[in-house]
Structures are given as C-alpha cells and as structure tokens.
Amino acid sequence: MKNVTFLNPEFFWLFLLLPVAIAWYIWKGKRQASLKISSLKGFKAKPSILGKLRPILFVLRILGLSALIVALARPQSVDISNKTNITNGIDIVMSIDVSGSMLTRDLKPNRMEALKKVAADFVEARPNDRIGLVVYAAESYTKIPVTSDKALILDALSTVKYDQLLQDGTGIGMGLATAVNRLKDSQAKSKVIILLTDGVNNSGSIDPRMASEIAKEFGIKVYTIGIGTTGMAESPYAIKPNGEFEYRMMQVQIDENLMREIARTTDGKYFRAKNNQSLKAIYEEINKLETTEIEEQKFYNYDERFRPFAIAAGILLLLEILLKNTVFRSFI
Structure with missing residues (x-):
C-alpha cells in the first residue's frame, strides 16, 4: 500500500459501527431461553463441533464489511512525474580583484579567502545558471568561461590567489571589460556581472566608465x-626574502563613487562588505535579486486499488451466506 491515497476517506467513519455490531452479537449470544424438565435423558446426544465453529460466520461478515468499507473509500496509488523547464536562464560572470591588497586581514583570514568561500556558496546555490570567472589586478584574464559545470567553476575558484602572474595594481576597467567580453554574445535572458574590488582604479588601459557604458x-x-573595513586595516606592504608578506596598518581606500556610478549606469546595485558577515549577506541578496524562472509541470497517474477489496468483500459475504444455508443450516 505504498504511495496509496483514498479518494473518499469519509467512508472510514463506518468502521465505528463495527464495534457496535460486535457488542450486539456478544450480548445476543448470552441471552438463552430456559425450560425446566424432570429429566434430560431424552436429549442426550454427541457433542457437535459445529457449535464451536458457528462464530466463524460472524467473523466472515465482519471481515467482509471491513473490506467493503475500504473499497468504498476508493484506494488509489499515485505515480507523480515532474517535468522541469528553465524559462529564464541567467549567465553570470564574477570579476574578482586579485591584487596584493586582497590579502588584507580585516576579513578573516583575509579578504581573498573570505570571498572565495562566499562565492563558492553562491555558485552552489545557483544550479540552473551558467557562471564564469574573471580575475584582474593591473591586467585581467578569464579564469574560466561561462559554463554550467559547477564542479569546474568551484575548482577554478579554489585556485584563485595572489601569485604575481598579473602586474600588481587595480585595473577595475580591465576586469569589467573582460567580463563584458565574456557575456556580450550570450543568448541568456539575463546577463549579470558581479564586480568586486578593494581599492581604486590605478592601472589598466580601459576606463571603468567606458566599460560600464559598453x-x-x-x-x-x-x-x-x-x-574592506572603514579606517585602518592590517595590509601587506612588502615581501620578505623567504617569500612571506610583511604587514602593517594602512588606510583602506575604496573608490565607492566609481563603483556606485558603474552600478547605476547598468541598472545594478552597489554594496559595501566590511566584514565576513556582510559579504555573505551581499551575495545572498544578489542571489535573491537575480532569480531564475523555473516552470515545473506535474503529471499524476492514478491506479485504482479498490477492486481487490470489493472482490474480497463479495467472496467473504457470499461464503457466510453459503455456510449459513448449508453446513450450519440444521444447527440449533
């Protein structure tokens, strides 16, 4: 009876009548007529097993009525199949600043590692969208093109680091232009760039405002x-001979006016992440703002299961009638 539903469950209330019928049968069986006579010698007879088996007629009746009630309740098995159709897919490119200042420790353990964790959660929360990854410092390049392979995206994201392959600096226009280049030919209903930086535009050959217009x-x-936090933060400023960074407290500088202008030009939105919690909240808000429309159709296939119960009820009640009028007919 797995995945079985009942079309008319109200018929189960009839089960409340069965205890009444059982009680009536027991009470009726206890009522016996009495007759006083001087001797029982003329009534001596061999004990019959039919007297002990006669209650089986009542049991058959109760079982038959129970099966009939279940049949009236109309049991059905339901097989549900789903058809999902993505009606409004979104292509997203995350353009990430990987300059040396992203190693600043105002977010824990630093800005870059905190971002990678939150961005990975964002990718996993969007199974129906295509996502790409661009990294930039003074220059920019595509870490991974727009793809629906989430494992590939997460692997590429995990390898993002400051490795001096790119000239240090902050080329916001470069990062934005490369991301635009990855989306300009997209056929998706919606195209989105998430542009992240922790500094001011001081490198690159492309003006950020021109990139936003494109x-x-x-x-x-x-x-x-x-x-980045407000005020001072523990930031890297030099590299020791052993390759480790030296840190000191430095002023946090972010060109918020430029970032707001880019967002406003493209009908986007600007956010400021001052700690790990606010960074996570920002990606969650973007996730809610850019939703993918999914159309789901459900198909229900009902298989009627009342017939076996109806047949069982008929057989049990018919058996009671046959036994009552044959085997137990002459029983007193």
Missing part, C-alpha cells in the same frame, strides 16, 4: 562590491 549597450547588469 555593458549597458549589451544589456548587462553590473552589481559592484567594495570589500
């Missing part, structure tokens, strides 16, 4: 994020 022309929305 994004607007291609219908690309840009969400900008400034990452």
Whole structure:
C-alpha cells in the first residue's frame, strides 16, 4: 500500500459501527431461553463441533464489511512525474580583484579567502545558471568561461590567489571589460556581472566608465562590491626574502563613487562588505535579486486499488451466506 491515497476517506467513519455490531452479537449470544424438565435423558446426544465453529460466520461478515468499507473509500496509488523547464536562464560572470591588497586581514583570514568561500556558496546555490570567472589586478584574464559545470567553476575558484602572474595594481576597467567580453554574445535572458574590488582604479588601459557604458549597450547588469573595513586595516606592504608578506596598518581606500556610478549606469546595485558577515549577506541578496524562472509541470497517474477489496468483500459475504444455508443450516 505504498504511495496509496483514498479518494473518499469519509467512508472510514463506518468502521465505528463495527464495534457496535460486535457488542450486539456478544450480548445476543448470552441471552438463552430456559425450560425446566424432570429429566434430560431424552436429549442426550454427541457433542457437535459445529457449535464451536458457528462464530466463524460472524467473523466472515465482519471481515467482509471491513473490506467493503475500504473499497468504498476508493484506494488509489499515485505515480507523480515532474517535468522541469528553465524559462529564464541567467549567465553570470564574477570579476574578482586579485591584487596584493586582497590579502588584507580585516576579513578573516583575509579578504581573498573570505570571498572565495562566499562565492563558492553562491555558485552552489545557483544550479540552473551558467557562471564564469574573471580575475584582474593591473591586467585581467578569464579564469574560466561561462559554463554550467559547477564542479569546474568551484575548482577554478579554489585556485584563485595572489601569485604575481598579473602586474600588481587595480585595473577595475580591465576586469569589467573582460567580463563584458565574456557575456556580450550570450543568448541568456539575463546577463549579470558581479564586480568586486578593494581599492581604486590605478592601472589598466580601459576606463571603468567606458566599460560600464559598453555593458549597458549589451544589456548587462553590473552589481559592484567594495570589500574592506572603514579606517585602518592590517595590509601587506612588502615581501620578505623567504617569500612571506610583511604587514602593517594602512588606510583602506575604496573608490565607492566609481563603483556606485558603474552600478547605476547598468541598472545594478552597489554594496559595501566590511566584514565576513556582510559579504555573505551581499551575495545572498544578489542571489535573491537575480532569480531564475523555473516552470515545473506535474503529471499524476492514478491506479485504482479498490477492486481487490470489493472482490474480497463479495467472496467473504457470499461464503457466510453459503455456510449459513448449508453446513450450519440444521444447527440449533
């Protein structure tokens, strides 16, 4: 009876009548007529087993009525199949600043590691969208093109680090332009860039405002994020001979006016992440703002299960009638 539902469950109330019928049968059996005579010698007879088996007629009746009630309740098994159709897919490119300042320790353990964890959660929360990854410092390049392979995206994201392959600096225009180039030919209903930086535009050959105008022309929305606390933060400023960074307290500088302008030009939104919690909240908000429309159709296939109960009820009641009028007919 797995995955069975009942079309008319109200008939189960009839089960309340069965205890009444059982009580009536027991009470009726206790009522016996009495007759006083001087001797029982003329009534001596061999004890019959039919007297002990006669209650089986009542048992058959109760079982037959129970099966009939279940049949009236109309048991059905339901097989549900789903058909999911993505009606509004989204292509997203995350453009991440990987300059040396991303190793600043105002977020724990530093800005870059905190971002990688939150961005990975964001990727896993969007199974129906295609996502790409661009990294930039003074220059930029595509870490992974837009793809629906989430394992590939997460693997690429885990290898993001400051490794001096790119000239140090902050080329916001470069990072934005490369991300736009990855989305300009996309056929997705919605195209989004998440542009993150922790500094000011001081490198690169492309002006960020020009890049934002190009994004607007291609219908690309840009969400900008400034990452870093307010005031001073423990930042790297030199590399020791053994390759380790030296840190000192330095002023946090983020060109928020530029980031707001880029977001406003492309109908996006600017966010400021001052700690791990606010960074996570920002990605959760972007996740809610950019939702993928999914159309789900459910198909129900009902298989009627009342017939075996109806047949069983008929057999049990018919058996009671046959036994009552044959085997137990002459029993007193």
